[in-house]
Amino acid sequence: MLRLHCYSKQAVFDGKRAIRGGIPFVFPQFGQWAFGPQHGFARVARWHVEKLPERLPSGDVEAVFSLMDDDFTRSMWHFQFRLTYRLILREKELHFNIGVYNPSKELTFSCQLLLHTYFKVPDVRRCQITGMHGCMFIDKTREGTVYQETREVVTINEWTDRIYQNTMQEHIITNVVSGRKMRIQKYNFPDTVIWNPWADYAKEIPDFGDDEFPNMVCVEAGRVAAPIVLLPGTAFEASQILQVM
C-alpha cells in the first residue's frame, strides 16, 4: 500500500490539538478565528462513528462519521449544525463525501469548509500542480495581495500560502509518492489552497521538523473565499476524490 499522506515526525497525537499531517477537517472557519482555534473546531473535536469501516459487496470499504453541535462547539460558535463525513476506500482511490446541515428553525449560519490534505512527496521542488491556470489567488505571504496565475502548472520553490479561487474541478500533482501522479477531483469545492512553510517558517512551527518541508505539500480543496450560507433546514454537500495514477 502506498502511503499518500504525510505526518510530521513531530506530530503530537494528544487529542488536544490538531495533528500535523493527514487531512485535517477545517470547519467552520478557515485561518485565524476570533472565537476559537485557527481553522475552527472540527479538526480537534471528537467525532461520532456512525458506521465502522465495512467492506461493501463491491469490495470498497466504507466508514461514516458525524459531528454535531455540543457544549464544546457552542462555547465558540452558538449555531446548531450537523456534519456527516462518509469515506470510501477503493484500490487506488479515496472518496470523501461531506454534508453540512443546519437543523435550526430560525438561525442562518455561514461557514467555511476545507480538507487540508498533506501529501508526502520526495521533493516538493519537483512537483507540478495543474488546474490553477488563469485563476485569481490571494497570496497570504504578501499581505493578502490578489494576483492572477499565469502558469499552466504551479511549482513551489519558496514559502507558499495561496488561496486559489474558482479552480478547475481536477488537479494533477506530479512526483508524489514513488514518483507517481495524484489526481484530485472536487465537487462544490471552488477553492484550492496551496501551502508549504519552507525553511524559515518551518522553524516557527513547533510540531513540524525544520528539515521536513521538502517532503510535503498541502493541496487543500475547500470553500473559503465566499462562505457557505445555510438557511434554517438547508444543507450543503461537497466531495473530493483522491486517486493514485
Ligand SMILES: O=P(O)(O)OC[C@H]1O[C@H](O)[C@H](O)[C@@H](O)[C@@H]1O
Ligand atoms: O498550522 P495550521 O493551523 O495547521 O495551519 C497551517 C496552514 O494552513 C493553511 O494552509 C493556511 O493557508 C496557512 O496559512 C496555515 O499556515
